[in-house]
Amino acid sequence: MLQVMTRRRILSLWFVLAALAFASGCAGAFKVHPWDRDLLAEKKMSYSPDPVLMAIDDHIYFSKEGSTGGMGAAGGGCGCN
């Protein structure tokens, strides 16, 4: 159990460091001008373009599987798991 927790902490720390490096270190490599953001403005260019459908899917998989979480800080439990 201690090894699992230590491995998880190390994994989480590496992830955070990698994410910060990714967010800050890519400024030079990936440059998107304001006039290049036409595609990004489309509704379908979203991690969750259909929030209602995502809520339905979250409920299905929360009820049918042992894992949960990922995209938000909201809890929203039910008695289905």
Add this chain to the structure above:
Amino acid sequence: MLLASGLPAAARAGTNGTTQIDASTLFYGEQGRVKVLEPMARITRIYPNGQSISAQLGIDVISGASPSGATPAGVMQTTTSASGTVTTVSPDQIPVTDFQDLRGSLDVDWKKPFGIFTPAVGGHFSREKDYQSVGGNVTLSADLMQKLTTVTVGVGMNHDSTFPVNGISTGLTVPIQTGGGDDSRPGDAIAEGPSESGSTNPSSSPKKVINVLAGVSRVLTRRWMLGAHVTRTLEDGYLTEPYKVLSVLDAAGFTVKQLTEKRPDTRNRTSILGTTVYHLSSDVLYGSYRFYQDDWDLRSNTVDLKWRHELEDNRFFMPHLRYYKQTESSFFRSNLVDGQPLPEFATSDYRLGPLETVTVGGTYGFHFMEYPGEWTIRAEYMAQIGDSHPDEATGVQREFDLYPTQNIGSIVVGYSIAF
């Protein structure tokens, strides 16, 4: 609360703001088990300054049969529900109990950009016959590097209450038969025996859930976004499924008795999610990978892929593929053995056992004639595959498929309009 998309809402709100209505109805059915009808609607108002308010209302109408957790009897078995309904079960059939329930939920969200910062606040309430959930969450996003990078942190808290029909079980004790109505929940015919002191079981028990989120999203190119999030969830309280039982078997594999299950009263979860969206010439690819781990020793990996293929006349087709695999929790048992000491915790709920889920399907989007708004129809097939012949199966149980593959179908009809 969802993470920010590629551009702030104000970019799409226009000069007078925008009202968006999304409505969907789920038709869900498991082969021989649960059926669900779930209409859901969401209204979002986006103001020109980027402020947005949304409310989402959902209703679940649930009926059918759910596995009780017991193993096949090995002999013809007759059970009587709390309402007096007699059910005959064949020797190799997984015992299930009928139930029906109605659940309502309401979620509200508000967010407003202040310069590069966008705070958001959300609230949640849901209620069903034997469960209630009340919660709230706060997130703060910061748009950095000319809005190409968005960093988000958030915290959410839920106060849930469980009030099963026959009270809270202390776990791993012999259930008793009790009375109930025709709309009784699973296990209404099964209830905890009196405690050693002779006092009645508590009628309800709370559960507190705290979620902490940190994430970063990056626009890499004109066509490509990438995001990564970490979520920690701490649960404390009554986490046992009150209607599930375990079978205690003799050496030949026949049931000696049943005991109510028992789970720890804390659970620490961690999920790491990577998401990406890539815009082709007209199509869009969506991909995500999630790693999950908790202190019940359950680990899982999830891969989710979608491809939105644009068709003529503002139509699209989006195939979907999802693969999920989890390991079993440390206290998962297919059954207990008569004469052996009881473990501290035990469950035979297949959702905490070794499990694979494969989902395939597709969404078709279209506009109906000249009417405004977009319709979508999604059809999906889901297969859940457990360990049919676990090593701990004994005697006659080795002849049975203890966790047969579940075939699940769903259809979602959706409508979306912005004005």
